[in-house]
Amino acid sequence: MTKQSVVASDAKLGNGLQAVSLQLLPEESCMEFSSGRNLVNNETEQEKIVSTSVAFMRASSPRRTRPTDSLPETDQDSCWGVDHPWALGMFEKIVSASRGKQIAMFLDYDGTLSPIVVDPDQAFMSEEMREVVKDTARYFPTAIVSGRCKEKVYGFVRLPGLIYAGSHGMDIRAPSKSRNEKGGNKAVSFQPASEFLPTIDEVYKILEERMKAIPGAKVETNKFCLSVHFRCVDEKEWAALAEQVTSVLKEYPELKLTYGRKVLEISPAINWNKGKALEFLLKSLGHANSDDVLPIYIGDDRTDEDAFKVLRDRGQGVGIVVSKVAKETSAAYYLREPSEVMYFLKGLVEWKRSSFRASA
Ligand SMILES: O=P(O)(O)OC[C@H]1O[C@H](O[C@H]2O[C@H](CO)[C@@H](O)[C@H](O)[C@H]2O)[C@H](O)[C@@H](O)[C@@H]1O
Numbered sequence: 001m002t003k004q005s006v007v008a009s010d011a012k013l014g015n016g017l018q019a020v021s022l023q024l025l026p027e028e029s030c031m032e033f034s035s036g037r038n039l040v041n042n043e044t045e046q047e048k049i050v051s052t053s054v055a056f057m058r059a060s061s062p063r064r065t066r067p068t069d070s071l072p073e074t075d076q077d078s079c080w081g082v083d084h085p086w087a088l089g090m091f092e093k094i095v096s097a098s099r100g101k102q103i104a105m106f107l108d109y110d111g112t113l114s115p116i117v118v119d120p121d122q123a124f125m126s127e128e129m130r131e132v133v134k135d136t137a138r139y140f141p142t143a144i145v146s147g148r149c150k151e152k153v154y155g156f157v158r159l160p161g162l163i164y165a166g167s168h169g170m171d172i173r174a175p176s177k178s179r180n181e182k183g184g185n186k187a188v189s190f191q192p193a194s195e196f197l198p199t200i201d202e203v204y205k206i207l208e209e210r211m212k213a214i215p216g217a218k219v220e221t222n223k224f225c226l227s228v229h230f231r232c233v234d235e236k237e238w239a240a241l242a243e244q245v246t247s248v249l250k251e252y253p254e255l256k257l258t259y260g261r262k263v264l265e266i267s268p269a270i271n272w273n274k275g276k277a278l279e280f281l282l283k284s285l286g287h288a289n290s291d292d293v294l295p296i297y298i299g300d301d302r303t304d305e306d307a308f309k310v311l312r313d314r315g316q317g318v319g320i321v322v323s324k325v326a327k328e329t330s331a332a333y334y335l336r337e338p339s340e341v342m343y344f345l346k347g348l349v350e351w352k353r354s355s356f357r358a359s360a
Pocket of ligand 1: 110145261
């Protein structure tokens with residue numbers, strides 16, 4: 001499937017959905033729609049939603065994987081065009097943009113710090129990556145912004161000095177500018193979707209039950225949102241899975257459905273996402289509208305695009321998408337895989353250390 005053939009408008013799909021974004025890309029799919037009763041008013045529409053969902057699920061099947069064991073010297077074998085340079089190749093330019101500014105680092109977890117694996121519970125980051133992230137956080141405020149719930153992503157990263165924004169930014173724990181009685185920074189918690197917890201719990205139980213009929217399907221709760229994984233589901237069962245998920249969501253107009261890497265994501269239909277979380281975190285770090293910060297956001301998924309857009313719209317900072325294949329993105333640069341993210345972070349730490357040495 002080529003990029004050109006799958007980028008579609010909602011009119012072309014004619015599916016009666018309120019699609020916010022309808023772009024199918026070679027490796028990943030992305031679509032977002034409210035799943036409310038109001039949108040699905042007859043059986044034909046329900047069927048259309050199911051077939052559209054299956055099309056998106058199909059498009060999220062990686063077709064090409066070429067193992068890269070070591071850091072490549074150049075990006076010459078990449079299919080990304082000149083519009084999105086390789087971040088490692090532009091390293092000097094990126095660090096020189098930080099002159100006189102504080103770098104603030106924002107990192108997605110799955111597919112960015114850890115490689116994509118079949119079992120979501122086994123998505124461990126390497127010790128080497130953990131060390132690099134730890135060093136990064138020594139020099140720059142560093143946040144992990146993940147679709148996973150905060151506790152789960154902390155369980156993988158296991159670094160106490162970081163900021164964690166779980167559930168696609170709907171569960172934030174960040175430092176505040178005010179001090180506690182011991183003189184340390186107070187922590188701020190922010191959970192804009194807490195009123196949805198009972199609904200998410202209810203839908204989790206229903207979906208767990210329904211997915212028992214679909215071999216290989218896995219429902220994961222991320223506290224304020226749910227993931228229905230179909231990586232291990234036979235393609236012949238995808239329509240049945242989509243049918244089950246959309247028929248449940250029909251009863252919950254307050255929830256929305258989006259598509260990630262072999263996963264259907266269900267979350268509250270509120271105006272909050274990783275981009276909003278990024279803005280919130282910049283503010284709580286004391287950089288609301290200031291020009292004295294260079295935010296760097298690295299992520300691989302559709303949900304990270306909201307953060308890339310915030311940086312692009314602010315005309316500030318650096319968005320880096322992690323992907324081996326070129327895709328529609330608001331990020332400025334790309335890296336191919338987590339090992340390249342690690343080299344990029346190592347480079348930043350080294351650069352910071354050498355600038356300290358030079359000024360000593
Ligand atoms: O925002 P992220 O930190 O990237 O989280 C997004 C989802 O990541 C996880 O699923 C993805 O990674 C799994 C492990 O490699 C893989 O098996 C799955 O197919 C991917 O979709 C996580 O399990 C989800 O809950 C997150 O929403």
